[in-house]
Amino acid sequence: MASHVVGYPRIGPKRELKFALESFWDGKSNAEELHKVASDLRVSIWKQMADAGIKYIPSNTFSYYDQVLDTTAMLGAVPSRYGWSGGDIGFDVYFSMARGNASVPAMEMTKWFDTNYHYIVPELGLETEFSYASRKAVQEYKEARALGIDTVPVLVGPVSYLLLSKPAKGVGKSFSLLSLLDKILPIYMEVVAELKAAGASWIQFDEPTLVMDLDSHKLHAFTHAYKELESSVSGLNVLIETYFADLPAEAYNTVTALKGVTAIGFDLVRGSNTLDLIKNGYPLGKYLFAGVVDGRNIWANDLDASLSTLQALEGVVGKDKLVVSTSCSLLHTVVDLVNETKLDEELKSWLAFAAQKLLEVNGLAKALSGQKDEAFYSANAAAHASRRSSPRVTDEDVQIATAALKGSDHRRATNVSARLESQHEKLNLPIIPTTTIGSFPQTLELRKIRREYKASKISEEDYVKAIKEEIAAVVKLQEELGIDVLVHGEPERNDMVEYFGEQLSGFAFTVNGWVQSYGSRCVKPPIIYGDVSRPKSMTVFWSKLAQSMTQRPMKGMLTGPVTILNWSFVRNDQPRNETCYQIALAIKNEVEDLEKAGIGVIQIDEAALREGLPLRKSEQQFYLDWAVHSFRITNSAVQDSTQIHTHMCYSNFNDIIDSIIEMDADVITIENSRSNEKLLSVFREGGVKYAAGMGPGVYDIHSPRIPSTEEIVDRVNKMLTVLDSKFLWVNPDCGLKTRKYSEVKPALSNMVAAAKLARNNL
Numbered sequence: 001m002a003s004h005v006v007g008y009p010r011i012g013p014k015r016e017l018k019f020a021l022e023s024f025w026d027g028k029s030n031a032e033e034l035h036k037v038a039s040d041l042r043v044s045i046w047k048q049m050a051d052a053g054i055k056y057i058p059s060n061t062f063s064y065y066d067q068v069l070d071t072t073a074m075l076g077a078v079p080s081r082y083g084w085s086g087g088d089i090g091f092d093v094y095f096s097m098a099r100g101n102a103s104v105p106a107m108e109m110t111k112w113f114d115t116n117y118h119y120i121v122p123e124l125g126l127e128t129e130f131s132y133a134s135r136k137a138v139q140e141y142k143e144a145r146a147l148g149i150d151t152v153p154v155l156v157g158p159v160s161y162l163l164l165s166k167p168a169k170g171v172g173k174s175f176s177l178l179s180l181l182d183k184i185l186p187i188y189m190e191v192v193a194e195l196k197a198a199g200a201s202w203i204q205f206d207e208p209t210l211v212m213d214l215d216s217h218k219l220h221a222f223t224h225a226y227k228e229l230e231s232s233v234s235g236l237n238v239l240i241e242t243y244f245a246d247l248p249a250e251a252y253n254t255v256t257a258l259k260g261v262t263a264i265g266f267d268l269v270r271g272s273n274t275l276d277l278i279k280n281g282y283p284l285g286k287y288l289f290a291g292v293v294d295g296r297n298i299w300a301n302d303l304d305a306s307l308s309t310l311q312a313l314e315g316v317v318g319k320d321k322l323v324v325s326t327s328c329s330l331l332h333t334v335v336d337l338v339n340e341t342k343l344d345e346e347l348k349s350w351l352a353f354a355a356q357k358l359l360e361v362n363g364l365a366k367a368l369s370g371q372k373d374e375a376f377y378s379a380n381a382a383a384h385a386s387r388r389s390s391p392r393v394t395d396e397d398v399q400i401a402t403a404a405l406k407g408s409d410h411r412r413a414t415n416v417s418a419r420l421e422s423q424h425e426k427l428n429l430p431i432i433p434t435t436t437i438g439s440f441p442q443t444l445e446l447r448k449i450r451r452e453y454k455a456s457k458i459s460e461e462d463y464v465k466a467i468k469e470e471i472a473a474v475v476k477l478q479e480e481l482g483i484d485v486l487v488h489g490e491p492e493r494n495d496m497v498e499y500f501g502e503q504l505s506g507f508a509f510t511v512n513g514w515v516q517s518y519g520s521r522c523v524k525p526p527i528i529y530g531d532v533s534r535p536k537s538m539t540v541f542w543s544k545l546a547q548s549m550t551q552r553p554m555k556g557m558l559t560g561p562v563t564i565l566n567w568s569f570v571r572n573d574q575p576r577n578e579t580c581y582q583i584a585l586a587i588k589n590e591v592e593d594l595e596k597a598g599i600g601v602i603q604i605d606e607a608a609l610r611e612g613l614p615l616r617k618s619e620q621q622f623y624l625d626w627a628v629h630s631f632r633i634t635n636s637a638v639q640d641s642t643q644i645h646t647h648m649c650y651s652n653f654n655d656i657i658d659s660i661i662e663m664d665a666d667v668i669t670i671e672n673s674r675s676n677e678k679l680l681s682v683f684r685e686g687g688v689k690y691a692a693g694m695g696p697g698v699y700d701i702h703s704p705r706i707p708s709t710e711e712i713v714d715r716v717n718k719m720l721t722v723l724d725s726k727f728l729w730v731n732p733d734c735g736l737k738t739r740k741y742s743e744v745k746p747a748l749s750n751m752v753a754a755a756k757l758a759r760n761n762l
């Protein structure tokens, strides 16, 4: 019985890749040093998988930035503005595409399906010339082989690659990305030929778009692509990986009929329908890679339950064709539980990170082949029993309060236009006010202070003093710049979710539980293991202090319930919406305490609301209903004159604009600068009854580039063609924590100048 892993975290158990990348970008180390760290990481992962007994070990799942960008490099599809003229794609060009450089902005980045991982969106047009430009897949295969490890090279499949792309600027509306299929397939064929020549016997194409709602035209592209590839892959075992959701029946029929494909991988954690489809018929002689070990979570697998699923599948596909696998790449979970020194043993027994999941996969495969490790299984069963009965998990008061919410609606008593009037009066803001999203640069010094305080190396008094000074400096800077609604800069926060989770009950924290978000950026999601409540106020002290330093309105800054939920590892023993309602009640208490403390503007960030949207349309409305309801619960009881802001990142709002309006916030600021046109079109096309404050980000904070006043004015003016000036706000795209002051000061100064110009032009 064989075992397989779809993909593995690449950042390293102690974020080695992150530090190597950042030091390289800062000019503190050279390319050779970066290569060395990367290769050490790859080698140790391959060895670890081999030691864990994994039979089908993936390669080319490493990336210096992103696997989709790697595919763009493989295909030579570099947008012309990066000045690449053939040959090897060096770090210069590669990282410019990812991050922009002094003269050219980065390519667009967007969420990878419904995860918190971001990929670099390929920009393809009729002019794009494809060529086999990056041999990374082959090099990595050879690198592993040199160690005596025969791997399964992984490529982003050709159809998913195109479906995840966007048309380059200037191509006509009639342009279809899939029309490029026949241009990229020859390059895939070259790659396959080289892999074969290097000795590969398996190849994995990740085609996760198969789980989406695809029309027959798109499904046909898969049929076409793999028929075209058939002769070049002959002699190879071809695995098509699907993940992140159930497979719709039509997609299932398509993928099981693909030519030249000998194996299909399914996400069976999120895929109970898929399981039924398989049981109703699976093509004879094809391998089934059964993704029973959850790649999206940190909970220990219920081995007994998985084993019975696998046994049932064995009956369908036969013993020698069943392979135990992960539900998706382990990229989306934490690297290794071994590095957790602060979690207690009971909680640890409930968990499995990537390294432990390897053992689960192997343990399942062994049990199926009659070599069940009884000790491993009974420890697992005991852990599940303890989790089910633990008093740490259940808080009766919270259960009662949440149950009482069900079925009722929560909204503010007056409508938004009346509220805006009363806020306008109280806050006395100019037309087209300026603000920022919350965080200011987090200097090394600041991180050090927090770290030392956490480690009890400095006293609370010294800590408060240092943070207070930081807030004072941020307030002063904003006043000097002439920003209208101020923020305190969030210097006391390491992370917008962690900060709250640490103060709420029901949450646990890892010391090393990092998951890659984009490039070198990682997040450390809290683990929600029990019922959530708020023992005491979380932000009032700092917000009050900050407000006392200025006459201008100071925004209270909270993270909303849906974002806390979506950026945490959520318990899998009750429905997500129940956990979300619990968090909403806790945040509601905080909102009310801020209001009582005299904070007149409160921003409740729902940065991640959009990314929790289920991939399949049939499930979306239910999610949006409870997510929006949770947000409304938090501020349903504030006065008209208290202005509620919300902020969202990286979103494609067009399809959920009705839900955004339903959130009933007074002002919403959103990420927009990498996709201005999309938002404009929402309003331009009309039919949207939007009558609240709106701050579409006027510049990209993910790039070091400083926007000019002219370009911001231009954006603002464009917005004014579709949005009434009384609704418009001017702000950056997102928080400034990852930027340097040398970038933030001129950028904000240009932003304020632009807002003034726009005001004067009215």
Ligand code: GLN
Residues within 6 Å of the ligand: 437, 438, 439, 490, 496, 557, 605, 607, 647, 648, 649, 734, 735, 736, 737
């Ligand atoms: N208030 C947060 C900040 O500025 C929002 C961050 C986010 O949207 N991701 O950092």
Ligand code: ZN
Residues within 6 Å of the ligand: 437, 607, 647, 648, 649, 650, 671, 733, 734, 735
């Ligand atoms: Zn944001």
